[in-house]
Amino acid sequence: MVENSDNQEFVVLKGEEVVELDEQIYKYLGLDGNNFKYLYLINYQLISVIQRRVDIRNNEIKNKLFYDDYDGLECEVLKPGAKSWQKGKIKVELNVKFYPDESEEEIKENESSQSENQGENSGDNNSEEVETEVSPLDDLRQKFNQENQ
Structure with missing residues (x-):
């Protein structure tokens, strides 16, 4: 789901996306x-953590x-007009909204231009480089390995 707020598009995270928080935030x-x-x-x-941080002292509420x-x-709610x-009941639903630096189209364009460049270079018979598929988790793995060293 993409919405527009202040001319900046965001995506509501719904699934099992992984969110990286720096030390100050966590x-x-x-x-x-x-x-x-x-x-x-x-x-x-992350949603569960935010819910626990809400300062409502009465757990039942x-x-x-x-x-x-x-x-x-x-x-009770009074609507305009x-x-x-x-009468009814209220519930609070939290959504984590992600504002990407690049749009999905820009990411796909960058990936396609990278794969075209790799395709041009792979025609070289002297090249012994083995192509591997780049995983979006590679950056995460690299950061994790650096922090554990």
Whole structure:
């Protein structure tokens, strides 16, 4: 899902995307990253951490607001133009929105131009370089290996 806010498009993370948080951010959220420079959380883990940080002291109210296992908090809502209040329940749903530096089209264009360049270079019979598919997790693996050394 892509929306537009202040002329900057964002994507609502829904699945099991991995989010990288630097040390300052994860410590602010009250997480222990064993003093690593980065902490990696799956999207739903990040949402859970943010929900726990909301300063609602009454757990029953907090559960009813945030968690699907609960019905919500009873309330009344007055909508513009309505003649009376409407009874119902409220729930809070958190979404993590990601503002990419490059659009999906730009990423695909860069990948296609890189593969064209590799294709031109692979015609060289003297080249012993073996082509391997680049994984989006390679950067993550490299950072993890550097931090563990």
